[in-house]
Amino acid sequence: MINQQLYDTIFKRKSVRKYDMNPLSETILNEVKAFANSALPLVPELKYTYTYLSAGDIKNLLPIKAPHYLCLYSETKDHYLMNAGYLLQQIDLFLSERGLGSCWLGMAKPNKQVVAQQDGLEFVIMLAFGMPAEPVHRTSVGEFKRKPVEAITRMGGEVPELLEAVRLAPSASNSQPWIVGGTPSAITVSREKLNLIRGALYNKMNQIDIGIALLHLELAIRRQGGQPVYDFAAADGTTGGEFMAKVEVKPIDE
Ligand SMILES: Cc1cc2nc3c(=O)[nH]c(=O)nc-3n(C[C@H](O)[C@H](O)[C@H](O)COP(=O)(O)O)c2cc1C
Structure with missing residues (x-):
């Protein structure tokens, strides 16, 4: 699937929490697996793998029952949580x-006996998926419950498509x-600083969230004919929050 289709899906996707519990056909499941295997990592040197589980193989405190679950296992080195968000968001789209x-x-x-099979790599997060038993798309951007753009940036109207x-x-x-x-050619992405209580709950999830945001940002950059060059070390305090990544926007052929 080309970037344009994934980009277009940003504006209509939503979380689906009701599923037809019949398993997907082997053909469709293989298509999903082939796409997952072709998804590109944010941090190429990190080792990771996927497993595919069904409802009996997982423990879930919230009652979301789906016929399939894609689990990501990863090395837990620097930036692995952002890498997880970036990878699985390609699959979500x-x-x-x-x-x-x-x-x-x-x-x-995943249940204990399933976890043990992935030696060396730690379970990070999963996506439930299957045939939806509710509408799979939003019909307009107005249906997204999100902060206004002014609340997530001080860049103003310089890069509206990227910010959206x-x-x-x-x-x-x-x-x-x-x-x-x-700046529009050297974008910094930070995450909100968390207090002690929220930090305990969201410290890991927030880093996955930033990886998701980086993937959306990259799809928008590529749609405009650019490509991102990531730098996770170049701390930059100008945005407030905790620095996560600098994204230099280069022409595609550089
Ligand atoms: C890292 C991460 C973890 C999430 N965990 C859950 C979860 O455990 N249960 C759930 O129902 N939704 C979960 N969600 C879905 C979010 O609640 C949802 O993405 C958010 O409310 C925005 O809604 P939308 O996806 O429909 O646009 C998670 C999302 C992310 C990115």
Whole structure:
């Protein structure tokens, strides 16, 4: 699937929480697996793998029952949480574009015996997916419950398409922790600083959220004929919040 289709899906996707419990056909499941295997990581040197589970294989405190769950296992080195968000958001958009439902699940875990099979790599997060039993798309951007663009940036009207793609990204508990700053050619993405209590709950999820936002930002940059160059070390305090990534926007052929 090309970037344009994933980009277009940003503006209509939504979390699907009701599923037809019949398993997807082998053909469709293989299509999903092939796409997942082709998804590109944000941090290429990190090792990761996927497993595919069904409802009996997972523990979920919230009652979201789906016929399939895609679980990401990863090395837990620097930036692995952002990498997880970036990878699985490609799959979330693909599923939505394909007319399938999906929902990020931060509260669910694979059962113990399933976890043990992925030695060396730690379970990070999963996506529920399957045939939706509710509408799979929003019909207008107005249906997204999101902060206004002014609340996530001080860049003003300089890069409206890029900011809109970030603004509409999904996040754990819809917390939308991203703050976008810098300049149109050197964008910085930070996350809101958390107090002690929220930090305990959301420290990991927030970093996954930023990876999701970076993927949306990248799709918008590519749509405009650019490509991103990421720098996770170049701390920049101008946006407030905690620095997560600098995204230099380069012409595609550089
Ligand atoms: C990292 C992450 C974890 C999430 N965990 C859950 C979850 O455990 N249960 C759930 O129902 N939704 C979960 N969600 C979905 C969010 O609640 C949802 O994306 C957000 O409210 C925005 O709604 P939308 O996806 O329909 O646009 C999660 C989303 C993200 C990004």
